[in-house]
Amino acid sequence: MMEGLAQAEATVTACADSAAWALPEQGLIAALDAAHRIEQRLAAIKLALIRELDCRGTPIAQGASSTAVWLRERLHLTVPTARRLVDLATTLDAGNPGVRQALADADITLDQARVIADTVTTVESAAGSAAADKAVGLLVEWAGQFDPTLLRKLGTRILDHVAPDVADRAAQAALDAEDRRAARDRHVTISTLTDGRLRLTGTLDTETAGLLRAAIDPLTAPTGPDDQRSPGQRRHDALADLCRLSLRTGELPVHGGEPAQLVVTTSYDNLGRQLGAGTLDTGFDLAPETVRRLACDAAILPAVLGSTGQTLDVGRQRRLITGPLRRALVLRDRGCAFPGCDRPPRWCDAHHIHHWADGGNTSLTNAVLLCGHHHRHIHHGDWTIRPGNDGHPDFIPPAWLDPEQVPRRNHYHRRT
Known part of the structure; x- marks a missing residue:
């Protein structure tokens, strides 16, 4: 396989260096069709490789919390995209050789393979393997005529064609399966922009969508005839109001030993000037007027810093x-400071680098933030942590993973 992939990569690289403008129109179309077929064949190979790595447990052994997270780090994918690849690889390996072969033959696309695999699974549970093979x-x-969206719609009534005797009963099963897929696909993604905005x-399931509308709709109405906000801006402000209301209840779960709260950092000089400019615990700056408004609206927890940025007040040991x-x-x-992890502070535990039970003290230089998964991994794995010259933690991988044991750091949380 490695030899074949190397040859394929060399061939594709040569094609990438060729001038597309030199092809006649029919040649362009033929080249596009060929590139598309190659893409689907490679997708089948990639799914097989992902499935084998997942079955061997390689991602977990290398410190990732899941195969999807490992793929995010390795291939620079988003976690939802990586998770869909893992799910499809598992589904095709579990009993859909026909779908897997169709993808390898470039008869279907990757998205069509997902639709067909889901549909065939439903057919097999309702009418048996023979009907599934027909499906x-x-x-x-x-798939040669319809895109994935239309293919999924057609798939809801496929039993009328392959097993009409159980079609009515299976229609209900298909609806139930669709509900399960909706529950599986529910997610909210929060992406941080470079200026601190999100x-x-x-995608919300039906129940959660109803809850959100019930909570947010009363807050989105215009405040009066002079309200110039757009509908989108009103929904944004309503979501902010919901967050404020939740924080004021005091009933949110504790994260990492701290109650849910907004933390603003300011220098000692700014603190003496009645809270000048400040910085959120997410690392982004706030204008002085915003800090003053927050000070009136909520309990601000100051982390006082000296002129060189060192922490002056971190409490007693x-x-x-x-x-x-x-x-x-x-x-x-x-x-989470573990290399490659993007878990935020509120998901993290504070870990003693030199364990307390072994005489380690409770100080900033002997502490590191770790999410639950990596906290367990450090305690039970072969990784070691040591403070760097700048006070930030260095992670030393085990020799079996990196014979040179080059220190690693997390770069997901850098803001400069």
Whole structure:
């Protein structure tokens, strides 16, 4: 396989260096068709490789919390994209050889393979393997005419063609399966932009959509005839109001030993000037007027810094890393410090680098933020941590993973 992939890569590289403008129109179309077929064949190979790595447990052994997270780090994919690849690889390996072969033959696309695999699974549970085999052939034939969206719609009534005797009963099963897929696909993605703003995307199931509308609709109405906000701006402000209301209840779960709260950092000089410019615990700056408004609206927890940025007040030494010391740790690590992890501070535990039970003290230089998965991995794995010359933690991989044991750091939380 390695030899074949190397030859294929060399061939594709040569094609990439060729001038497309030199081809006649029919040649361009033929080249596009060929490139598309190669893409689907490679997708089948990639799914087989992902499935084998997942079955061997390689991603977990290398410190990732899941195969999807490992693929995110290795191939620079988004986690939802990586998770869909893992799910499809598992589904095709579990009993859909016809779908897998159709993809390898470039008769279907990757998205069509997902639709066909889901549909065939439903058919097999309702009418048996013989009907499922018929469904694969029919769906592959339809895939030559219809895109994935139409193919999924046609698939809801495929039993009328392959097993009409159980079609009515299976229609209900298909609806149930669609509900399960909706539950599986529910997600909200929060992407941090370079200036501190967030982009929200996602898909809510029907119940959650109803809850959100019930909570947010009363807050989105214009405040009066002079309200010039757009509908999108009103929904944004309503979401902010919901967050404020939730924080004020005091009933949100504790994260990492701290209650849910907004932390603003300011220098000692600014603190003396009645809270000048400040910085959120996410690392982004706030204008002085915003800080003053927050000070009137909520309890601001100051982390006081000196002129060179060192933390002046982190509390007294104790076994638990909480309060001011934890806030100083959040300011330094900004999230799970394990290389490649993007978990935010509120998902993290404070870990003693030199264990307390072994005589380690409770201090900023002897502490590091780790998410639950990587906290367990450090305690039970072969990785070691040591403070770097700049006070930030270095992670030393085990020799079996990196014979040179080159120190690694997390770059997901860097903001400069």
